[in-house]
Amino acid sequence: xxxxxxxxxxxxxxxxxxxxxxxxxxxxxxxxxxxxxxxxxxxxxxxxxxxxxxxxxxxxxxxxxxxxxxxxxxxxxxxxxxxxxxxxxxxxxxxxxxxxxxxxxxxxxxxxxxxxxxxxxxxxxxxxxxxxxxxxxxxxxxxxxxxxxxxxxxxxxxxxxxxxxxxxxxxxxxxxxxxxxxxxxxxxxxxxxxxxxxxxxxxxxxxxxxxxxxxxxxxxxxx
Amino acid sequence: xxxxxxxxxxxxxxxxxxxxxxxxxxxxxxxxxxxxxxxxxxxxxxxxxxxxxxxxxxxxxxxxxxxxxxxxxxxxxxxxxxxxxxxxxxxxxxxxxxxxxxxxxxxxxxxxxxxxxxxxxxxxxxxxxxxxxxxxxxxxxxxxxxxxxxxxxxxxxxxxxxxxxxxxxxxxxxxxxxxxxxxxxxxxxxxxxxxxxxxxxxxxxxxxxxxxxxxxxxxxxx
Numbered sequence: 001x002x003x004x005x006x007x008x009x010x011x012x013x014x015x016x017x018x019x020x021x022x023x024x025x026x027x028x029x030x031x032x033x034x035x036x037x038x039x040x041x042x043x044x045x046x047x048x049x050x051x052x053x054x055x056x057x058x059x060x061x062x063x064x065x066x067x068x069x070x071x072x073x074x075x076x077x078x079x080x081x082x083x084x085x086x087x088x089x090x091x092x093x094x095x096x097x098x099x100x101x102x103x104x105x106x107x108x109x110x111x112x113x114x115x116x117x118x119x120x121x122x123x124x125x126x127x128x129x130x131x132x133x134x135x136x137x138x139x140x141x142x143x144x145x146x147x148x149x150x151x152x153x154x155x156x157x158x159x160x161x162x163x164x165x166x167x168x169x170x171x172x173x174x175x176x177x178x179x180x181x182x183x184x185x186x187x188x189x190x191x192x193x194x195x196x197x198x199x200x201x202x203x204x205x206x207x208x209x210x211x212x213x214x215x216x217x218x219x220x221x222x223x
Numbered sequence: 224x225x226x227x228x229x230x231x232x233x234x235x236x237x238x239x240x241x242x243x244x245x246x247x248x249x250x251x252x253x254x255x256x257x258x259x260x261x262x263x264x265x266x267x268x269x270x271x272x273x274x275x276x277x278x279x280x281x282x283x284x285x286x287x288x289x290x291x292x293x294x295x296x297x298x299x300x301x302x303x304x305x306x307x308x309x310x311x312x313x314x315x316x317x318x319x320x321x322x323x324x325x326x327x328x329x330x331x332x333x334x335x336x337x338x339x340x341x342x343x344x345x346x347x348x349x350x351x352x353x354x355x356x357x358x359x360x361x362x363x364x365x366x367x368x369x370x371x372x373x374x375x376x377x378x379x380x381x382x383x384x385x386x387x388x389x390x391x392x393x394x395x396x397x398x399x400x401x402x403x404x405x406x407x408x409x410x411x412x413x414x415x416x417x418x419x420x421x422x423x424x425x426x427x428x429x430x431x432x433x434x435x436x437x438x439x440x441x442x443x444x445x
Contacts, residue, residue: 027274027311028297030290047264053311053352066297087297095349100386105347107273108357109313115312127358128319131338132389134352164291175276175291176308183310211310 001202006220012193013039015157015219019078023114023167023185025161028087029066031178033195035223037068044188046076051108051156052116053085053181055091062118067098083107083156108136109151110183117155118187118216124151159189162223163212166196167203170217171210179211186216195221216221224424229370230400233444236261238327238366238398242268249318249358251272251328252296255368258327269286271323273354274313278306295354306414319361320402327361328355332384333367336395337406337430352389371399371428378430380411381406401425403442406444410438418443 013036016022026032048071056067071077072090086090094100105113106136112124125148129135139150161182164175172194174182186192192216197220225379231254239261242248249271250256261270270279272294280301288299289299303307311319317323332340342352359365367381372416380397396403402425403415416422418441426433 021386027295028293029275030293046358054351082351084351084353086353092349102349102351104351106352106356107311107354108319108361109228111311111315126319126357126360128357128390132388134356144432162388174308176302177272179310180275181257181311183385184312192224 001127001214003168003202004170004217004220004223006168006199008220009035009039009195012036012160012219012221013043014046015134015191015193016040016045016119018045020157021049021051021155023051023156023189024068025180025182025185026056027066027177027180029069030182031162031174031182032056033160034067035187036193036195036221037070037162041070041074041078044074046075048110049076049079049081050077051081051154053110054078054082055059058088058090060089066092066198070074072100074083074089075124079103081110083110103107110154111181113151113154114181114188115184118184123153125149126151133193138174153189155191156185158193159185159195161185163194163200165194165200165205166194166213166217166220167200167205168220169202170194170214170220171205172196172212172217173205173209174211183212186212192217193219193221224421225419226341227372229372230385231257231370231405233400234368234370234398234422237403237415237417237442237445239263241366242266242326243427245269246324246425247271247277247322249323249326250325251355254329257325258368271317272300273314273318273323273358275310276302276306276308278303280306285300290391315357318357321361323358323362325364325366326358327366327368328358330367330379330388332381332393333369333397334381334384335406335410336408337392338384339365339367339389339394340384341389343387344441345387349442355389359393364396365394365398367394369399378428380429382431404433407434412436415440415442419424
């Protein structure tokens with residue numbers, strides 16, 4: 001197998017153009033590529049559209065942040081496509097002031113739109129959101145007398161994802177609930193940078209235990 | 224009637240009696256999480272958490288937290304032997320695919336047509352729906368868990384929800400701190416009255432059409 005370049009978080013940030021659509025793994029910060037996020041903040045790569053489950057945690061009282069919250073706090077985000085912003089007070093504030101555009105997507109629909117982008121589908125039909133505001137402006141189909149919404153693929157320019165372990169070829173293994181959106185974002189983006197806690201030699205991960213096949217990964221960053 | 228004081232524990236206690244061994248159950252954040260404390264010892268349910276696991280266990284002992292193991296609220300949790308992890312697409316496949324028997328979630332409003340609003344108060348609070356829309360649309364049974372009244376004293380059971388809907392016509396059961404209702408599609412059918420309340424008092428204090436079940440019961444919580 002071909003070894004992928006192992007780069008620093010700073011080098012990873014330099015690969016990301018301002019204004020890019022960036023998919024970011026993590027669930028309230030669990031399984032989030034924190035080193036690359038910190039490097040994006042340091043390099044001040046802005047005007048981003050981010051696709052993420054949530055905008056992580058920011059507690060204004062304590063200043064505590066998790067996951068991608070620092071991208072919001074550093075004003076690097078123009079648009080967020082996400083299922084939840086309720087644990088980051090700053091996202092809601094910047095949405096109200098008009099600085100950030102927020103597109104709210106049901107979590108399962110978000111997962112399937114990302115998956116569709118990576119797996120060559122022209123969209124998916126889901127019953128989720130039928131009869132709600134989510135239905136507005138969408139094609140509605142009736143299948144077996146149930147209403148389904150057509151939800152379109154959501155591809156990205158870059159995915160920054162986080163794995164517990166990766167080999168030099170880019171095969172990835174996630175840990176526990178830190179898996180979440182990471183494996184589905186990898187196929188959906190043109191450039192994929194995986195931050196790994198542990199980098200191992202090719203051949204040391206049992207092929208049966210690989211969660212993300214190496215061909216989806218372009219660069220590795222060691223956290 | 225005594226003065227109303229909200230009682231979330233009663234709601235959790237009653238909902239815990241819905242389940243039978245083998246049921247796959249998703250408990251929402253907040254009040255629904257309390258349900259886990261009351262599941263009878265002889266019943267083994269499988270708890271699903273939409274961030275990617277089945278076999279959700281209790282909170283870890285202090286110092287036993289694992290940064291890679293949280294629930295959908297971001298809190299440290301544990302996994303029981305035989306549990307497993309999966310990605311978000313699989314997690315919502317489980318939910319949308321009808322493999323979750325019960326979802327229990329809190330509400331801002333629930334109406335007699337089975338509509339539920341719990342994710343948005345326009346102009347005031349817009350946290351986002353998270354997984355709630357999928358859970359309500361996909362689970363086999365939807366239980367709305369809510370105190371009967373808002374802080375203002377208004378009934379949370381409505382003829383018609385006024386807030387943006389999380390899902391249309393999906394709620395099956397409503398359990399409040401006054402009683403247990405089945406949603407018929409055009410009314411709330413009062414199946415159980417929780418002591419010390421009476422059916423008459425509940426009807427008088429609910430801003431919706433309430434019918435009495437033929438087999439209505441009085442439940443005296445332990």
